[in-house]
Amino acid sequence: MIKWLFVIGFIYSGLVANAQILVKEPSKDLGDIYENKGKVIAVFDLQNPYKDDTIQIYDVKTSCGCTAILSQDTLIYPGKTTELKFSYDPSGRTGLFTKSIEVLSRVGVYDQHRLLLKITGNVVGEHSQVKEVNAELKEYLVAPINYYAITPYDTSYLDFNFFISFVNDLSYEIDFFQFTNIGIEVGVNNYDNLEQLEYLTKFTQQKIMREFTMRGYDPNTVFFDYPVFVERDLPDWATASIKVYSSNFGSDLLTTSKIEITDDKVVEDESLVLNYERYSRPEPKEVIAKIDFDKLEGKLFLNGRLDLKGVVMIPKRAGGKEVKKLSEGIEKLVFKEIKKSSGVSKNEVSISIDSIIRHPNDKYKFVMWDKSDEESQQSFTYEVKSDNIIPPLLPTYYQSTLLSTDIDTTSQSFKHFWKNIILNHKSGKPIKLLIESSKSNIPRQGYTDMLALARDNGNAYKAFLQEKFKKETGRDIDIKVEAYVHGPEYDWFNKRHADYSQYEYLNIIPLVHQKGEENPYSSKPYMVNFDYFFNGIDTSTFVFKKFANYVAAEIEQKGFIHLIIESSISKIQIDRKKTNIFLAYERSLESQNRLRDFMRKKLIDPNRIIFTEERYLKQGPDYDGTIPVVKYRKFHYVKIIPEKYLTQ
DSSP states (O other): OHHHHHHHHHHHBTTBOOOOSBOSOSEEEEEEEETTSOOEEEEEEEEOOOSSOOEEEEEEEEOTTEEEEESSOSEEOTTOEEEEEEEEOOTTOOEEEEEEEEEEEEETTTEEEEEEEEEEEEEEOTTOSOOEESOOEEEEEBOOEEEEESSTTOOGGGGSHHHHHHHHHHHHHHHHHSOEEEEEEEEESSSTTHHHHHHHHHHHHHHHHHHHHHTTOOGGGEEEOOOEEEEOOOOTTOSEEEEEEETTTBOTTOSSOEEEEOSOOEEOSTTOSEEEEESSOOOHHHHHTTSOHHHHHHHHHHHSSEEEEEEEEEETTSOHHHHHHHHHHHHHHHHHHHHHHHOOOTTTEEEEEEEEEEESSSOEEEEEEEGGGOOOSOOOOOOOOOOOOOOOOOOOEEEEOSSOOSOOTTSHHHHHHHHHHHHHHHTTOOOEEEEEEEEOSOOBTTBSOHHHHHHHHHHHHHHHHHHHHHHHHSSOOEEEEEEEEOSOOOOTTHHHHOOGGGGOEEEEEEOOSOOOOOOOSOOOOEEEEOOTTOOSOOTTSHHHHHHHHHHHHHHHHHSOEEEEEEEEEOSSOOOSSSOHHHHHHHHHHHHHHHHHHHHHHTTOOGGGEEEEEEEEEEOSOOOOSOSOGGGGGGGOEEEEEEHHHHHO
């Protein structure tokens, strides 16, 4: 029994993140902090609960605007506690905020853990003493976003200023109606890419939600209708049309939104010189007795003049004429009192109670302030930058070559691919193509070397495309050919179980619009050990997602990525119907498919992933029943190696 417990613990060590660091308060609310008072500090006590093991903190990541500082070493010794100080600079960031910190730690080599901490609060602006309330939305119509997506992975429109403006316009719906409803309509000329376009709409929804969260809105106030897919004629270069709109207040007739708010304003704050209310109508003398004339005298001394504004809110039952007479009486008495104490003339003092508002409360309310204290209603300041348009990577072209090695130029997918190539050339962009020509190990008459056949086919594709491009543009095009042989060896056993047709294909990758920026992620290989019932890599783990981030960044930088996959298995016979080498092949194939599917959901074109080598290994000692099964675990693994890692 003890041995079995040891085996189970060994197998799952490193795969399951057990709790390591203890924190009493993983989330701290800092409340209201002032924009002009400098950085604020939050301190987290990180405790090692183990008696014998030392925890090593090997990485700390923070969201923008934050800095995390360990007060001691990166080692937390058994039973000890260390401080992690988290500073946040609120300058230029008024409003609600949530900031996170990610602490990555390990015990030994395999037992790794991720700890998430966060701070929340509200940044109060330096000049936020006056806010406008009680306004009404007189006219409100929101113009939709309309955009053509070049590929099912095209999210470039989410970075445009008009997308930011669209979210800003929708925020009025939440301010005045407590929620917003957003619809997405996707137009397609065929339904081949429907699943991938659903990922695109989901990504759009997440982006919109993040924008509202950045503005301090509760996610529960933002609702999305189910995306609608409609059949529509599209340009040859587009894969879909995208329309994002307000379900309640959208208008297809507008190119810019119409938003008009009433001018009736009530200013409520300690800077008010008058803030008085009562149930019955008072006399003017009673109202001015509540005015802080000392504050007015100070403002007059500092500014050289006074420009006083006022509002009177009255019950519905009150008559308009009597209230107007009351406000005029207040204006005269205020000026008389200021002139009495300061000797000023009407040139230095302006008094205007120009707003009379009816409200359902059975009260009279009088408010007055100096115009120099007014502040716009907007709580957040967004810097409007010029649109730095970063075009998306162009569509790739993938075709099976099992039945025919000729390029199908009549297919919709090729026309879409080629139209983008020509249009980008006409816009002055240098065009390069990478051709991946793949063959399986199925024997062919006249060929003993399948790699040579793949290379010959690739060169034929290259010549055809160069001639076609020259004929249509009068220019030459740079094309590189890469030839590969994929899949298991062809023998009596494998041909009954393996699908060799999936390795007979042509894949063309346009190399244009890649960012060329340095990849911020490490190019270290991804490796996972597993038990005997493993089918493929687990894409939900933290380690895999970190590797996937590297893959995505490399594709955005170069336009493609070269990977090597190695699938190893021990000599313990697992399946009587399948050889161990074939099981290693199946695990490799499933792992490749899971990686491609994960990248597809991240809106990264999986055709830009090229496996340059597949290794299937059977390793370790022969199994005779005397060696503990756990000793064979190190021979059960899948490893994905960036080719770049081997050349560094």
